Amino acid sequence: MDKNNLIINLEEISFIYPGGAPVLNQLGLQLHRGERLGLVGPNGSGKTTLFQIIMGLLRPSSGRIEILGRTVAREKDFREVRKRIGLLFQDADDQLFSPTVLEDVAFGPLNLGKSKDEAREISMRTLEMLGLAGFEDRITHNLSGGEKKLLSLATVLAMEPEALLLDEPSNGLDDNTKEKLIEVLSGLDLSYILITHEADFLAKTVDRICRMENGKILTDIESYPHYHLHEHARGRYPHEHH
Amino acid sequence: MIQEPFATGSSHIHCLDPRLKILFATAYSFIVALSNRFPALFAALMLSLLLIGLARLNVWKVAKRVALVNGLILFLWLVLPLTFEGTPLFHLGPLSVTREGVLLCARISLKSNAILLIFIAFVSTMPITTLGHAMNRLRLPGKLIHLLLLTYRYVFVIDQEYQRLVRAAKIRGFRPKTTINTYRTYAYLMGMLFVRASARAERVHHAMVCRGFDGRFYCLRHFSPTRTDWIWSAFMISIILGLLSLEWTRII
Ligand SMILES: Nc1ncnc2c1ncn2[C@@H]1O[C@H](COP(=O)(O)OP(=O)(O)OP(=O)(O)O)[C@@H](O)[C@H]1O
Ligand SMILES: [Mg+2]
Numbered sequence: 001m002d003k004n005n006l007i008i009n010l011e012e013i014s015f016i017y018p019g020g021a022p023v024l025n026q027l028g029l030q031l032h033r034g035e036r037l038g039l040v041g042p043n044g045s046g047k048t049t050l051f052q053i054i055m056g057l058l059r060p061s062s063g064r065i066e067i068l069g070r071t072v073a074r075e076k077d078f079r080e081v082r083k084r085i086g087l088l089f090q091d092a093d094d095q096l097f098s099p100t101v102l103e104d105v106a107f108g109p110l111n112l113g114k115s116k117d118e119a120r121e122i123s124m125r126t127l128e129m130l131g132l133a134g135f136e137d138r139i140t141h142n143l144s145g146g147e148k149k150l151l152s153l154a155t156v157l158a159m160e161p162e163a164l165l166l167d168e169p170s171n172g173l174d175d176n177t178k179e180k181l182i183e184v185l186s187g188l189d190l191s192y193i194l195i196t197h198e199a200d201f202l203a204k205t206v207d208r209i210c211r212m213e214n215g216k217i218l219t220d221i222e223s224y225p226h227y228h229l230h231e232h233a234r235g236r237y238p239h240e241h242h
Numbered sequence: 243m244i245q246e247p248f249a250t251g252s253s254h255i256h257c258l259d260p261r262l263k264i265l266f267a268t269a270y271s272f273i274v275a276l277s278n279r280f281p282a283l284f285a286a287l288m289l290s291l292l293l294i295g296l297a298r299l300n301v302w303k304v305a306k307r308v309a310l311v312n313g314l315i316l317f318l319w320l321v322l323p324l325t326f327e328g329t330p331l332f333h334l335g336p337l338s339v340t341r342e343g344v345l346l347c348a349r350i351s352l353k354s355n356a357i358l359l360i361f362i363a364f365v366s367t368m369p370i371t372t373l374g375h376a377m378n379r380l381r382l383p384g385k386l387i388h389l390l391l392l393t394y395r396y397v398f399v400i401d402q403e404y405q406r407l408v409r410a411a412k413i414r415g416f417r418p419k420t421t422i423n424t425y426r427t428y429a430y431l432m433g434m435l436f437v438r439a440s441a442r443a444e445r446v447h448h449a450m451v452c453r454g455f456d457g458r459f460y461c462l463r464h465f466s467p468t469r470t471d472w473i474w475s476a477f478m479i480s481i482i483l484g485l486l487s488l489e490w491t492r493i494i
Contacts, residue, residue, distance in 0.1 A: 052448070055448075055452055057448045057451065057452070079454075082451065082452050082453070082454060083454060086452075087452050089445065089448075089449055091445070093399050093442075094442065094445040094446050094448070094449050095449045096395075097392060097395055097396075097446050097449060097450060098391070098395070099370070099371040099374065099391045099394060099395050100371055102462060103460075103461075103462055106460070106462055107450075107453055107455075107460070108453040108454060110460045111453060111454030111455060111456060111458075112454055116460065116462055119460075119462070120462060139369070139371060140395065141395060141398045141399070155453065156453075159453060159454070
């Protein structure tokens with residue numbers, strides 16, 4: 001694909017936590033416009049770390065980061081990046097720091113310089129889209145895990161980003177909420193990278209899968225999502241799957 | 243764990259403009275704290291009780307809270323009358339109970355109860371978030387307010403984390419005893435809690451930075467006083483004037 005369509009372009013990124021083993025080792029990754037990319041890999045392989053590097057929350061020890069056609073290296077550059085790429089955190093309690101739902105969703109738009117009325121407007125629209133209409137005055141910490149997850153997504157979407165980094169969005173969701181999330185993600189006209197450990201969820205949400213291992217993206221086994229038949233105890237009798 | 247047993251309700255006091263309630267409770271507390279004459283102090287205590295009644299709070303829960311503070315005051319009653327210099331009222335062996343000491347204790351008791359009750363009636367009758375928003379609208383320092391609101395937001399998360407740690411210890415057979423091992427385990431739990439809290443703080447800060455945080459917080463809440471609020475403020479002003487005149491003009 002041509003270079004103008006690159007949203008994220010990582011080249012030879014290496015990263016070591018102070019006092020730890022190398023987490024990323026000369027890693028390269030590309031996300032093109034319109035692409036929906038799945039990122040899989042064992043626990044501790046550095047997926048979350050990679051997202052933090054893209055957002056400029058951690059600095060790589062070497063390598064080049066190019067976002068939307070521009071090389072980014074300093075805090076000032078990353079401030080631009082954060083306005084255009086949204087990160088959904090692995091733990092919703094990290095993402096939702098405001099006492100009430102509306103304030104949390106409006107936080108991003110207000111920081112982008114929107115007026116209070118505009119921010120409120122955008123927030124209500126985003127909540128509605130995620131099936132959270134009527135939640136605006138709820139106290140954040142009283143929400144259920146699934147509601148918190150959807151709300152986290154709302155806070156990211158309210159900033160109207162051009163791409164998303166989703167860190168295990170389906171974690172801890174029941175089947176209905178998962179369906180809802182799949183529906184929302186496929187309705188969005190956004191490029192994203194999605195981390196998950198769930199094969200079924202992956203198959204329904206991404207077009208391409210990358211595997212991460214030993215600090216690298218294994219491009220040679222780049223794969224495409226597909227379903228598998230499975231075996232289980234009640235398999236002989238007719239039954240429904242969610 | 244933090245509970246807000248009085249925050250919701252349908253009494254007149256619950257429906258008042260939170261800014262008005264904060265302003266009144268603050269002004270009232272200052273006046274009570276600075277008053278010294280018993281007519282003013284007794285009147286204040288009665289008024290506080292009356293307002294608690296108007297807020298229609300669960301009497302039992304209010305009593306429990308008040309009892310907590312009065313436990314501390316009890317210690318003052320045990321110590322102050324014996325140690326304060328003044329004219330002796332009567333003697334307890336080698337010690338003597340002074341008139342001034344008793345009066346001082348009485349004043350402290352009246353003042354603290356009146357102030358505590360007014361805060362229960364007027365400030366604890368709103369959710370903490372509303373308290374934060376109202377403080378913001380009263381132009382109190384933003385940093386202070388957000389310290390309050392973030393604490394409120396994460397105290398629950400940290401409590402959950404603590405419960406998880408305790409459960410983890412329990413399922414591995416930990417039972418609190420008064421042994422050095424128990425104390426060590428609690429020390430580990432606390433240490434672990436601090437580590438997790440600070441890691442959490444860093445991630446939350448990351449989340450804020452990702453959404454363009456530049457040190458400023460915004461408040462979307464608007465409060466607009468209703469007719470009832472105006473009527474109540476007239477009532478509150480007369481209370482304040484009444485207390486002031488009891489203290490500084492010697493009507494009684
Ligand atoms: N703050 C930190 N300090 C030191 N080491 C860390 C830190 N955060 C993560 N690590 C280590 O870096 C490695 C990669 O962690 P990371 O969270 O990126 O993994 P992950 O792929 O997201 O795993 P999971 O699937 O469990 O979420 C792990 O071995 C982890 O122990
Ligand atoms: Mg992770």
